[in-house]
Amino acid sequence: MDLIKRFRKGDRLALARAITLVENGMQEGRDLLDAVHPQTGKARRIGITGPPGAGKSTLVDGLIQSYRKAGQSVGVVAVDPTSPFTGGALLGDRIRMQSRWADRRVFVRSMATRGSWGGLAAAAADVIELLDAFGKDVVIAETVGVGQSEFDVVDAVHTTIVVIVPESGDSIQVMKAGLMEIADIFVVNKADREGAGDMETGLGAMLDMRDREEDWRPPVLQTVATSGEGMPTLIDALAQHREYLAKESRIEEWERKAVRARIVSLVHEELRAGFWKQGRQARLEQLVGEVLARERTPGDAAQALFSPA
Ligand SMILES: Nc1nc2c(ncn2[C@@H]2O[C@H](COP(=O)(O)OP(=O)(O)OP(=O)(O)O)[C@@H](O)[C@H]2O)c(=O)[nH]1
Ligand SMILES: [Mg+2]
Incomplete structure (x- = not known):
């Protein structure tokens, strides 16, 4: 039987499994969260x-x-x-x-x-x-x-x-x-x-x-x-x-504030993850060297990360 069904039936093992999936950031966990959202x-x-x-x-x-x-x-x-x-x-x-x-x-x-x-x-x-x-x-x-x-x-x-x-x-x-x-x-x-x-x-x-x-x-x-x-x-x-x-x-009011905070944090998470994916980690290391050599300022380096190398 699939996880969501077992979860809905009150199966504690399904709950434990669901938490593990969510904790590890698995897509399956996210799907489950979406599926059970109406019950929250x-x-x-x-x-x-x-x-x-x-x-x-x-x-x-x-x-x-x-x-x-x-x-x-x-x-x-x-x-x-x-x-x-x-x-x-x-x-x-x-x-x-x-x-x-x-x-x-x-x-x-x-x-x-x-x-x-x-x-x-x-x-x-x-x-x-x-x-x-x-x-x-x-x-x-x-x-x-x-x-x-x-x-x-x-x-x-x-x-x-x-x-x-x-x-x-x-x-x-x-x-x-x-x-x-x-x-x-x-x-x-x-x-x-x-x-x-x-x-x-x-x-x-x-x-x-x-x-x-x-x-x-x-x-x-x-x-x-x-x-x-x-x-x-x-x-x-x-x-x-x-x-x-x-x-x-x-x-x-509390719910509105809580949901807003959650959405904003998810957006920021997504932006952050996306930003560092695109080879910028390596570029960052380069820039650190340049800042240490006093060729750039940290602010300048940050700006440089936004423009393609
Ligand atoms: N004397 C005294 N000891 C207490 C009291 N409440 C808790 N303790 C003791 O303080 C210690 C820490 O208690 P915990 O409940 O684990 O504290 P905690 O804040 O959950 O600790 P962490 O999760 O590690 O941050 C344990 O040894 C408890 O028995 C109290 O009211 N009086
Ligand atoms: Mg504790």
Whole structure:
């Protein structure tokens, strides 16, 4: 039976296969994404991001449990852009989160870096689409930090949880890292450690100082992911943000923005790939030499790449 049929029947192996195809950038994967696109747009999409080791996976584990108790099916994609170095952690993720594999309504998948960040974020967004189309009620994406690319996993989720720990420095550093802009909910995890209260207060003050006209002020919560402390409050905050989005056609605006970002990133990807295909890689090396010899400026070299040699 063909893959799309099996996927539509809810065959988990077909889902796993589909994700692999998408992850590897296979045409078959793209075809499948196209075929299932009409079935997307139903899942509740949650992003969870923050520095390495902040406790994201442990929190995701808690979220899985909570949503499963509420009778909802859950799909998780965990993205690890630094996996060559933290491969162990990734494996740990798999083992920990997939301990719920026995539960057929939970699907967890880890993805490692392939090529550029932009490519990985886009691939992760495609996996979110697949999990959505597969019929998962809740789709959670775990990522480390914020991507530098124009398209980020954050663009593909409704609600972004930013996880920090008491050791993350102070609220000014959090602001510098660009986390203020993307957070819908702040979680100060490892609240069993010293400094969680200070972090919460500092973040709260920082959020109050923003002169934004938005009517959603990201709540700052404390959790101890390992014990489940604070989890009900987090689930509550997620529900509130969902309610907020449901009002005044915010969801529609969000979707429009998400789809636009995705199309633009696909166009840019295509342009980039096409540009470097046409023997320009070799020409680039030549030009590097010329710039080093002070025969050209970098700007001049870039222009030269646009005109045929
Ligand atoms: N003390 C304490 N330890 C925690 C807490 N939450 C998680 N940890 C521990 O912190 C370590 C990292 O947790 P993970 O959930 O793997 O963190 P992560 O953010 O997913 O890590 P990466 O995916 O590698 O970036 C583990 O040893 C956890 O047991 C907490 O609330 N308190
Ligand atoms: Mg993790």
